Amino acid sequence: NDSLRGHHSSKGSSILSALQDLSSITWLNRSKVEKQLQVISVLQWVLSFLVLGVACSVILMYMFCTDCWLVAALYLTWLAFDWNTPRKGPRESAVSLQLVKTHNLLTSRNYIFGYHPHGIMGLGAFCNFSTEATEVSKKFPGIRPYLATLAGNFRMPVLREYLMSGGICPVNRDTIDYLLSKNGSGNAIIIVVGGAAESLSSRPGKNAVTLRNRKGFVKLALRHGADLVPTYSFGENEVYKQVIFEEGSWGRWVQKKFQKYVGFAPCIFHGRGLFSSDTWGLVPYSKPITTVVGEPITIPKLEHPTQQDIDLYHAMYMEALVKLFDQHKTKLGLPETEVLEVN
Numbered sequence: 001n002d003s004l005r006g007h008h009s010s011k012g013s014s015i016l017s018a019l020q021d022l023s024s025i026t027w028l029n030r031s032k033v034e035k036q037l038q039v040i041s042v043l044q045w046v047l048s049f050l051v052l053g054v055a056c057s058v059i060l061m062y063m064f065c066t067d068c069w070l071v072a073a074l075y076l077t078w079l080a081f082d083w084n085t086p087r088k089g090p091r092e093s094a095v096s097l098q099l100v101k102t103h104n105l106l107t108s109r110n111y112i113f114g115y116h117p118h119g120i121m122g123l124g125a126f127c128n129f130s131t132e133a134t135e136v137s138k139k140f141p142g143i144r145p146y147l148a149t150l151a152g153n154f155r156m157p158v159l160r161e162y163l164m165s166g167g168i169c170p171v172n173r174d175t176i177d178y179l180l181s182k183n184g185s186g187n188a189i190i191i192v193v194g195g196a197a198e199s200l201s202s203r204p205g206k207n208a209v210t211l212r213n214r215k216g217f218v219k220l221a222l223r224h225g226a227d228l229v230p231t232y233s234f235g236e237n238e239v240y241k242q243v244i245f246e247e248g249s250w251g252r253w254v255q256k257k258f259q260k261y262v263g264f265a266p267c268i269f270h271g272r273g274l275f276s277s278d279t280w281g282l283v284p285y286s287k288p289i290t291t292v293v294g295e296p297i298t299i300p301k302l303e304h305p306t307q308q309d310i311d312l313y314h315a316m317y318m319e320a321l322v323k324l325f326d327q328h329k330t331k332l333g334l335p336e337t338e339v340l341e342v343n
Contacts, residue, residue, distance in 0.1 A: 053156025086154040107142035107186040110226040116209045118198040120240040124233035124289040130166045147190045180224040196265040208341035218314045225301025230294040230321040234332045239284035243268040294324040
């Protein structure tokens, strides 16, 4: 009997050990699966940003040549009927979109956030302002963020629906006027101030913003009495590597022509591969992006601001942005000697 008991005890220990090993393997596999799902999730956004609008336009035209032409016709009818909707902001979403917080924001005020730098495609702006990835809704209850992007994106079939469902709106005067004057208070418009020009200088190790002659957002803030909030994303320029064309080269000439006539500048860039960081691809490099939101600058409401008014608050904004950068650079791995280049 003692021998039999020992046999069963040994067998039980072996089974328990095997289950523990299996549990450990399952946990490791689950971690790998979660990591790959995160990579795939980011990749789908990158591909949507790059090709969704053009691809859907081509598919829609092709459908007119097939038996599915009625579906395409119905969508185009809807598109014509719904054409001006983006001017009133994005579609309502079940996801609450908020911003990263360093200072309290009053729900009785409206805000214009200047986001810097643009990077290749503004990953930090999208993740922090159009998703709940950073769980910021608990910190800013009552604030409604609207990330503004190129108005041309909202002329692309299907892409416009994708953007609006994520709380994104066109960066034009009509939309911003509507959100800041007819949508109550507690609105926060996020504008990537540097735009296409800033994206051309995006590369790892570079901290530079295109701001010195960008004053339109300050004029809008003054007309609506919306407080200005400087925002800097440390690491935005680290997630992609770009081929930089020198001034005067044919490549830079092409980029500037696109920027002038189309509204964006095509960049030649790459990240890591889908399954390996040692290969090239469109998945961003695994570098941290830390978005720091500065203290709001109180702006008076002036229906007809003068150039002197605009210059004054623009100078205050630039000073606040540089101060924000200097206060946080060493905490986020940059040397004390690092200087924010303002162009």
